[in-house]
Amino acid sequence: MHLSLLLLILGLLATVGFVLGRHRALGLVDKAAQLRSLPGYYGAYVLLWCALPSLLVLCLWLALDSGFVDRLLMSDLPAAVQQLPEEELALYIRDVKNLATGNVVSGQAGRELQLGADRYQGLLRTNLVSRSLVVLGLAVLGLFLGWRSIDLRLKAMNRVEAAAKWILMAGSTLAVFTTLGIILSLIFEAGRFFRLVPMGEFLFGLRWSPQLALRADQVGSSGSFGAVPLFAGTLLITVIAMLVAVPVGLLSAIYLAEYAGPRFRTFAKPLLEILAGVPTVVYGFFAALTVAPTLRRFGEGLGLEVASESALAAGAVMGIMIIPYVSSLSDDVISAVPRGLREASLGMGATQAETIRRVVFPAALPGIVGGILLAVSRAIGETMIVVMAAGLAANLTANPLEAVTTVTVQIVTLLVGDQEFDSAKTLAAFALGLMLFLVTLVLNVVALVVVRKYREQYE
Amino acid sequence: MSQSTEAAALSSLSVPFRPGGVADGSASLAMSEDIARATQPQIENSVLEARDFCLWYGEKQALKNISMEVPEKQITAFIGPSGCGKSTLLRSINRLNDLVPSVRVDGDILFEGESVFGAEVDTNLLRKRVGMVFQKSNPFPKSIYENVAYGCRIQGISHRTELDEIVERSLRSSALWDEVKDRLDDVATGLSGGQQQRLCIARAIAVEPEVILFDEPCSALDPIATAKIEELMKELRHQYTQVIVTHNMQQASRISDFTAFLYLGELIEYGPTKSVFINPIRQQTEDYITGRFG
Ligand SMILES: Nc1ncnc2c1ncn2[C@@H]1O[C@H](COP(=O)(O)OP(=O)(O)O)[C@@H](O)[C@H]1O
Ligand SMILES: [Mg+2]
Numbered sequence: 001m002h003l004s005l006l007l008l009i010l011g012l013l014a015t016v017g018f019v020l021g022r023h024r025a026l027g028l029v030d031k032a033a034q035l036r037s038l039p040g041y042y043g044a045y046v047l048l049w050c051a052l053p054s055l056l057v058l059c060l061w062l063a064l065d066s067g068f069v070d071r072l073l074m075s076d077l078p079a080a081v082q083q084l085p086e087e088e089l090a091l092y093i094r095d096v097k098n099l100a101t102g103n104v105v106s107g108q109a110g111r112e113l114q115l116g117a118d119r120y121q122g123l124l125r126t127n128l129v130s131r132s133l134v135v136l137g138l139a140v141l142g143l144f145l146g147w148r149s150i151d152l153r154l155k156a157m158n159r160v161e162a163a164a165k166w167i168l169m170a171g172s173t174l175a176v177f178t179t180l181g182i183i184l185s186l187i188f189e190a191g192r193f194f195r196l197v198p199m200g201e202f203l204f205g206l207r208w209s210p211q212l213a214l215r216a217d218q219v220g221s222s223g224s225f226g227a228v229p230l231f232a233g234t235l236l237i238t239v240i241a242m243l244v245a246v247p248v249g250l251l252s253a254i255y256l257a258e259y260a261g262p263r264f265r266t267f268a269k270p271l272l273e274i275l276a277g278v279p280t281v282v283y284g285f286f287a288a289l290t291v292a293p294t295l296r297r298f299g300e301g302l303g304l305e306v307a308s309e310s311a312l313a314a315g316a317v318m319g320i321m322i323i324p325y326v327s328s329l330s331d332d333v334i335s336a337v338p339r340g341l342r343e344a345s346l347g348m349g350a351t352q353a354e355t356i357r358r359v360v361f362p363a364a365l366p367g368i369v370g371g372i373l374l375a376v377s378r379a380i381g382e383t384m385i386v387v388m389a390a391g392l393a394a395n396l397t398a399n400p401l402e403a404v405t406t407v408t409v410q411i412v413t414l415l416v417g418d419q420e421f422d423s424a425k426t427l428a429a430f431a432l433g434l435m436l437f438l439v440t441l442v443l444n445v446v447a448l449v450v451v452r453k454y455r456e457q458y459e
Numbered sequence: 460m461s462q463s464t465e466a467a468a469l470s471s472l473s474v475p476f477r478p479g480g481v482a483d484g485s486a487s488l489a490m491s492e493d494i495a496r497a498t499q500p501q502i503e504n505s506v507l508e509a510r511d512f513c514l515w516y517g518e519k520q521a522l523k524n525i526s527m528e529v530p531e532k533q534i535t536a537f538i539g540p541s542g543c544g545k546s547t548l549l550r551s552i553n554r555l556n557d558l559v560p561s562v563r564v565d566g567d568i569l570f571e572g573e574s575v576f577g578a579e580v581d582t583n584l585l586r587k588r589v590g591m592v593f594q595k596s597n598p599f600p601k602s603i604y605e606n607v608a609y610g611c612r613i614q615g616i617s618h619r620t621e622l623d624e625i626v627e628r629s630l631r632s633s634a635l636w637d638e639v640k641d642r643l644d645d646v647a648t649g650l651s652g653g654q655q656q657r658l659c660i661a662r663a664i665a666v667e668p669e670v671i672l673f674d675e676p677c678s679a680l681d682p683i684a685t686a687k688i689e690e691l692m693k694e695l696r697h698q699y700t701q702v703i704v705t706h707n708m709q710q711a712s713r714i715s716d717f718t719a720f721l722y723l724g725e726l727i728e729y730g731p732t733k734s735v736f737i738n739p740i741r742q743q744t745e746d747y748i749t750g751r752f753g
Contacts, residue, residue: 261560340597344659347555348610348666349587358613363600 006058006132010139014051017143021046024150037157045156048163049146054139061131069123076119078112096120183437190434193427197225202431204228208394208405210414210425225428227435229394233404237315237390238379240400244319245375249326250368256327257334258356269331276324284388287317292389295401304401309391312400318385325375333367333454334360366454373447377440383408407432497740500717500730504531506670506700507552511566514547516559521547523724524566529670529717534692534701536715536732538708540747544724545704546594549672551575552702553589554582570670587614590663594675596655598647598662603639606647606658610666625665632698633661634691653684660691664699671695673703677710689714708748712736720744 025035025042032039073096074082081092092113099117150156194202205226252272256265292313299306306312337360345355361368391403392413414429505528514522521544529535537545550556551568554575567574575585587610598606605612607626616622626643630636635657639650647658656676663671673692677685692701692714705711711718712732719729720743728735728744739745746752 338597340593340595341599343555343558343591343593344597344599344662345609346558347553347586347591347593348613348662349583349585350609350613351583354613358609359599 002128003062006135009136010051010054010058013136013139013143014047017046017050017146018043020143020147021150024147025156028150028152036152036155037160041156041160042150042154044160045150045154046143046146048160050139050143052163053142054135057138058131058135061135065127065131069120069127072123073116073120077116081112100124186430186434186437189427189430192422193424193431196424196427197431201225202227202428206396208410210410210428223425225424227407227432229396230405230407230410230432231435232396232398233311233390233394234380234406234408236311236398236400236404237318237386237406238376240312240315241319241322241379242372242376244316245322245326245379246372248319249323249375250330252323253327253330253334253368254356254361256331258352258360269328272327273324275321276328278321280321280382280384281388283317283321284384287313287385287389291317299401306401307391307403309389309403310401311390311404314386314390315400317389318379318382321382321385322375322378325378326371329371329374330364330368333364333371333451336367336455337363364454366450370447370451370454373443373450377443377447380443381408381436381440383412387412407436411436497728497730497744498527498726502528502530502717505529506531506571507702508569509548509566510569512548512551512568513565514544514551514556515561515563516547517561521724522551525721525726526566527719527726527729529700529702531700532697533716534696534703534714535717535719536711537702537704537719537721538706538711538747539721539727540752541706543721545721546674548721549591549674549702549704552670552672553586553591555586555591557582587666588668589670589672590666590668591672591674592656592659592663592676594678596652596659596679598650598655598658600646600648602644603647603650603658604643607661607665609662614666629661629665632664632695633657634687634694635661651684653680653687656680656684656688657691660688664695668699670700670702673701673705675704675706678706685710708736720747722747 020043022039022043025039026032029035035042070093073093077092081089084092095113096116097120099113100120202225205224206228207224207226208229210223210225256269256272260268288309292308292310295310295313296306296308341359341363342355345359346352350358386406386409390406390409392405392409393403394405394410395402397404411429411432414425414432420426507529509525509527512522512525513520525548537548539545547556551564552570552575556562556564564576567576569575570585570589574580599609601609604626607629608622611622611625616625627636627640630639635654638654639645639658647655650658660671660676677688680688689710692703695701703711703715715732717730718732718735720727720735720739722743728739728741730740735744736748739748
């Protein structure tokens with residue numbers, strides 16, 4: 001039975017369970033009000049009994065069956081084949097499977113192979129049939145048990161709510177485990193990279209040219225994986241971005257929080273926040289097609305050499321993008337400074353500007369710093385703008401008019417196109433990703449701690 | 460603003476200086492005399508004077524025709540149930556209500572004979588001369604020293620020795636010096652509630668104002684801290700004109716020389732504290748201080 005058909009039947013059974021459960025509960029009493037729980041809860045109770053165990057088993061089955069079938073197939077192969085070295089055996093099994101599913105086979109389809117394919121088809125069929133039988137059997141059994149256990153003492157509502165709690169918890173656990181899985185795979189793959197390239201060379205090497213040979217005997221084939229130019233490029237662009245975003249963001253935050261009237265505020269604040277919602281690819285071509293050529297022309301006018309893909313263009317546009325990260329959070333933080341502090345200062349005869357400079361701003365500073373750190377971590381991880389506007393050349397330079405490249409850009413170029421999955425070139429992406437992850441993680445944690453501390457101060 | 464000092468018994472004739480006020484309009488003569496007697500004690504040297512002062516928050520009138528004088532170097536208490544306009548009246552004196560966008564006023568408040576609402580009035584200067592201590596203690600998140608020095612700093616005093624002197628003097632007169640003299644550089648928010656409030660008083664007197672306004676300064680404090688603040692106010696009595704808003708009638712009767720009872724934005728009764736508490740003229744006052752409402 002096909003999976004979708006199976007699921008459909010399960011759904012039908014569950015619906016039937018709901019109706020039956022409700023019906024049985026209503027049949028126990030004269031009036032619905034005599035039941036402990038609303039009738040729908042009895043229906044849901046039976047539904048859960050019917051659907052949950054069978055779905056769980058189905059999931060397990062789906063996760064495990066292919067390995068199990070492979071094992072069975074393998075044990076049925078002729079002894080001579082089983083003796084083959086690992087790679088040839090894998091090829092053989094692939095051939096068997098291809099033959100069974102009607103795909104092209106490498107080489108001649110011999111009798112042995114044909115036998116294996118038949119066996120494989122048989123196994124697959126058995127697998128499908130037993131899967132359907134087990135799952136549907138469980139569903140019917142659950143339905144029956146659930147239906148039978150309905151009586152006047154059953155606290156259906158509490159049971160259903162408890163089940164709902166578990167389902168919700170499973171959802172959040174899934175999210176957490178996915179994140180953990182990503183981190184673990186990053187660490188694991190980065191570890192493989194560091195077996196090929198020493199960590200010291202990666203962290204401190206000054207030359208980045210990850211081009212590997214296509215053939216082993218090619219000359220000049222060893223790539224070099226010194227990531228310092230990437231770190232420096234990332235740093236340069238981030239600094240430029242912050243030089244744009246922090247002053248503009250802070251000034252607008254102060255204006256919005258302290259001076260702007262409520263009407264201006266209500267339309268200016270969302271408008272600023274739209275900046276953060278513009279797709280980064282739009283910023284990217286704005287940087288590449290508008291800002292960079294303008295800068296170049298401007299620089300030429302001043303007699304400066306400006307690369308057509310300069311760090312300045314990418315950084316400046318990125319800075320514009322993260323203005324709202326700075327301004328919005330700072331605005332919130334400044335507005336959260338207790339009114340009492342302002343009144344105290346104004347009540348002493350300080351002007352509004354003095355009050356902002358001497359009281360409000362220092363009081364809000366920790367929160368503002370937290371917001372800036374979050375913005376920095378956003379800038380470091382930003383990819384699209386730099387891919388489009390910062391260039392690929394791994395120059396080690398502090399000159400904002402030259403082209404630089406960043407960690408994110410290199411990850412993209414390492415993974416775009418065809419690649420072997422275990423070459424140093426591909427694995428380098430994981431090492432870079434790990435670095436990126438660690439840096440932004442630290443920044444985020446520090447920022448959150450700072451902001452939390454600040455919140456506590458004004459509880 | 461000194462008024463006739465005749466010690467004559469209060470008669471309707473002893474309040475000749477109020478041309479308008481609550482008594483105008485259709486109120487009966489007997490009523491207006493009653494109000495006049497109830498709201499106009501003899502004040503020797505008045506520092507502050509409200510004349511038919513009205514205030515609106517948007518459409519809502521919070522103060523209605525308040526006319527009263529506040530004596531120099533005495534403690535004047537404003538009492539009344541919550542929401543009757545005590546804070547509003549207090550904050551009108553140093554124009555802190557200007558911060559509320561919808562506020563509109565009518566009538567006048569005079570400080571040493573000059574309107575605080577005049578076009579040429581420098582509110583910053585006014586607030587330097589009329590200090591304020593708030594209900595919720597609000598020390599700046601700076602060091603104790605910098606809190607006290609704040610007012611001087613914004614006046615451009617930055618000489619360390621001069622500041623040291625002012626800080627010590629202010630902390631001494633707010634009875635806080637002994638408790639904090641060894642930790643002047645600690646953050647002020649680490650002090651206890653009562654200490655914070657006394658620090659706010661020190662901060663206010665550091666700039667040597669002429670008037671100090673207290674808006675329920677003890678409402679968040681325990682009885683011991685409250686007693687300390689009251690003690691302090693009594694000690695400062697002969698240096699500053701003090702106006703205190705309080706919820707607590709015992710407090711008003713303990714420390715104040717004059718008491719004004721406000722109700723629903725109107726000044727119901729104003730007079731020497733003793734006579735207001737022992738022998739109130741108007742029924743509403745009596746009901747309030749005997750705890751029948753409010
Ligand atoms: N900022 C404001 N905006 C609008 N109405 C206010 C504001 N402040 C106070 N009010 C109103 O004015 C009245 C007097 O308030 P307030 O002076 O704070 O009373 P009190 O200090 O005697 O408790 C109250 O009814 C209050 O709701
Ligand atoms: Mg109040």
